[in-house]
Amino acid sequence: MTDETTLQGIPEPEGPTELIDTEYEIGQDNIEGNVGPFGFDIHNPVFLISGLTIVAFVFYTLALPDQANAFFGWLRPFLTSTFDWFFMGAANIFVLFCLLLIVLPVGGVRLGGRDATPDYSYVGWFAMLFAAGMGIGLMFFGVLEPVYHMAISEPLGVPSPFAEDGSLIPENVDAARTIGLAATIYHWGLHPWAIYAVVALALALFSYNKGLPLTIRSAFYPILGERVWGWWGHAIDTLAVFATLFGLATSLGFGAQQANAGLNHIFGIPDTISVQVILITAITGVALYSVLRGLDGGVKVLSEINMGLAALLLLFVLLAGPTLTILSDFASGLVAYGKDLPALSNPFGREDTGYVEGWTSFYWAWWISWSPFVGMFIARVSRGRTVREFIIAVLLVPSLVCVLWMAVFGGTAIDQVLTDPAASAVKAQVIDAYNPPMSLFAMLEGLPLASITSVVGIVLVIVFFVTSSDSGSLVIDTITAGGKIDAPVPQRVFWCTFEGAVAIVLLVGGGLGALQAMVISTGLPFTVVLLLMCWAILKGLLGEHR
Amino acid sequence: MFRHILAPVDLAHLDRLSRALEVTADLARHYGIAVTYVAVTAPQPGKVAHNPEEFSRKLKAFADEQTARHGHGADARAVISHDPAVDLDRALRQVREEIGADLVVMGSHLPTLGDYVWPSHGGKLALHTHASILLVREHED
Numbered sequence: 001m002t003d004e005t006t007l008q009g010i011p012e013p014e015g016p017t018e019l020i021d022t023e024y025e026i027g028q029d030n031i032e033g034n035v036g037p038f039g040f041d042i043h044n045p046v047f048l049i050s051g052l053t054i055v056a057f058v059f060y061t062l063a064l065p066d067q068a069n070a071f072f073g074w075l076r077p078f079l080t081s082t083f084d085w086f087f088m089g090a091a092n093i094f095v096l097f098c099l100l101l102i103v104l105p106v107g108g109v110r111l112g113g114r115d116a117t118p119d120y121s122y123v124g125w126f127a128m129l130f131a132a133g134m135g136i137g138l139m140f141f142g143v144l145e146p147v148y149h150m151a152i153s154e155p156l157g158v159p160s161p162f163a164e165d166g167s168l169i170p171e172n173v174d175a176a177r178t179i180g181l182a183a184t185i186y187h188w189g190l191h192p193w194a195i196y197a198v199v200a201l202a203l204a205l206f207s208y209n210k211g212l213p214l215t216i217r218s219a220f221y222p223i224l225g226e227r228v229w230g231w232w233g234h235a236i237d238t239l240a241v242f243a244t245l246f247g248l249a250t251s252l253g254f255g256a257q258q259a260n261a262g263l264n265h266i267f268g269i270p271d272t273i274s275v276q277v278i279l280i281t282a283i284t285g286v287a288l289y290s291v292l293r294g295l296d297g298g299v300k301v302l303s304e305i306n307m308g309l310a311a312l313l314l315l316f317v318l319l320a321g322p323t324l325t326i327l328s329d330f331a332s333g334l335v336a337y338g339k340d341l342p343a344l345s346n347p348f349g350r351e352d353t354g355y356v357e358g359w360t361s362f363y364w365a366w367w368i369s370w371s372p373f374v375g376m377f378i379a380r381v382s383r384g385r386t387v388r389e390f391i392i393a394v395l396l397v398p399s400l401v402c403v404l405w406m407a408v409f410g411g412t413a414i415d416q417v418l419t420d421p422a423a424s425a426v427k428a429q430v431i432d433a434y435n436p437p438m439s440l441f442a443m444l445e446g447l448p449l450a451s452i453t454s455v456v457g458i459v460l461v462i463v464f465f466v467t468s469s470d471s472g473s474l475v476i477d478t479i480t481a482g483g484k485i486d487a488p489v490p491q492r493v494f495w496c497t498f499e500g501a502v503a504i505v506l507l508v509g510g511g512l513g514a515l516q517a518m519v520i521s522t523g524l525p526f527t528v529v530l531l532l533m534c535w536a537i538l539k540g541l542l543g544e545h546r
Numbered sequence: 547m548f549r550h551i552l553a554p555v556d557l558a559h560l561d562r563l564s565r566a567l568e569v570t571a572d573l574a575r576h577y578g579i580a581v582t583y584v585a586v587t588a589p590q591p592g593k594v595a596h597n598p599e600e601f602s603r604k605l606k607a608f609a610d611e612q613t614a615r616h617g618h619g620a621d622a623r624a625v626i627s628h629d630p631a632v633d634l635d636r637a638l639r640q641v642r643e644e645i646g647a648d649l650v651v652m653g654s655h656l657p658t659l660g661d662y663v664w665p666s667h668g669g670k671l672a673l674h675t676h677a678s679i680l681l682v683r684e685h686e687d
Contacts (some may be wrong), residue, residue: 539652
């Protein structure tokens, strides 16, 4: 028998690559066994440390709610005001790094080996990307943010179009309208997708080309060498689990609040924490079903249905709303984004602290928290593409769709607010009384067929909730199984249930403030991980065949 | 009696399949029929191989090795799935239909309460196909 017929790993991707020669075998640190009747196959110690730490955290929040509330209330503003420059500077580095990869010769490296061919079509890929990565966020912030930045947060010092007595100041309107969109696009455009692209590229490169397990620590092999399989690697993977879980729980919290607000608006169902807890429980049940149906049978199907539904809602708002104004908003928003990008992304000497600390810092931390999750999804479907093709697709296409979404939803809402402020439900819900979960429904109220579109909106929030929860469970399961894709099914059931439980506990314990504080606290150390990852990617790419 | 045997294998856990493999080879020789060894993998690197092509080669090598050892005709079929933990049952049914196997011989664990929630792969296959299914325990009580 030749070497080829043994069952030890043979380093042969398709075409020449620089495979990392490591003694490590995928799953070698895993513990296999049974808990009662159910089998498990988990990484030791990543699963136990991350699981137990999260349980301890949840108990603290439940046992000492007042103390936890006070702590989280202090933590979020402390972190965003102290480290805003760090989050912003790091996000800028990620964008520049991605742009650099497009023009450098290493952009020609093909993920999966020189002769690899793509696994997925773009349609299925983008559907999963959006549904998993930004779905609930787009629903929650699509109306809220453009209106808020236009009227209240005054990014780059552009004054509000409303005087203190609520009257309109005509000379401020145009500039405020444009900055409202540009400042929103900044949060949903190149920067978040660059963050995702860095993690996805690292995972894809070190997994497909270097033959290492599909887990975050693999990207650090060029820096840490064999130590990456020890405690350094355990710490990196554990941090990735925290970041994903809290990032996910935050989204679930947003989703529950918005679905509840919509149900209250249409059917008069009370808007309370108890209803939100019931919603999270019920929707987690649906996510469980989806997780049991698998990636292709559950997650992908739901994602595609949801993207179809979202596209229909987008089209409806575009046609029923002020179509020409929206199209002009899309163009002017993009131009303003390009023009204001250097000023918006400047981390130092900013006077618009309400915008920078209240929004940008939080977003960057949130996206960074989401990055292991969305990054792994992108990695799983990106085999066979060159680095250049990959970066251009991940950076530009989703950014443009987000810009379109914000122009349609935000542009329509801004138009309603500015055309007839007194009658605008959006003004009442966002500017006069700050009620974020209602913002989408308030905008839809100003269009025909509001009761139908609002129901569609609620369905979308709920299904986005499901697709985030099920795909998040798959990702956390892979990380805590040491990069194994085929770990026993009960493990993903555990993580799916656990995510719902954490979202519930944090909602009860401290509302969204607690969730957001946890996102920022895990996003902060993970930013350092991502910065080092850029260096590791460069080192990894330099040795590859082009 | 039978025309073709389908033998699902897990290349990462061959140590748990020694009796099932022995029985498969015995039956193939006894009836003078061929065996198709089938295994499911993800596109990502796993314990057995770095990519699907390498996995397919290893499965083929495994089938050849069984032929050399036992003298029966054998083929190999690797199924690539995005989510093998969930897609395995469907993949086995599909391959069985494609190759027209009328006997499936596979290893199976001892039953537990968990099988009421997640039945064993062999149990599911028996529920959904018209072929004969022979489940072989590596150990009895």
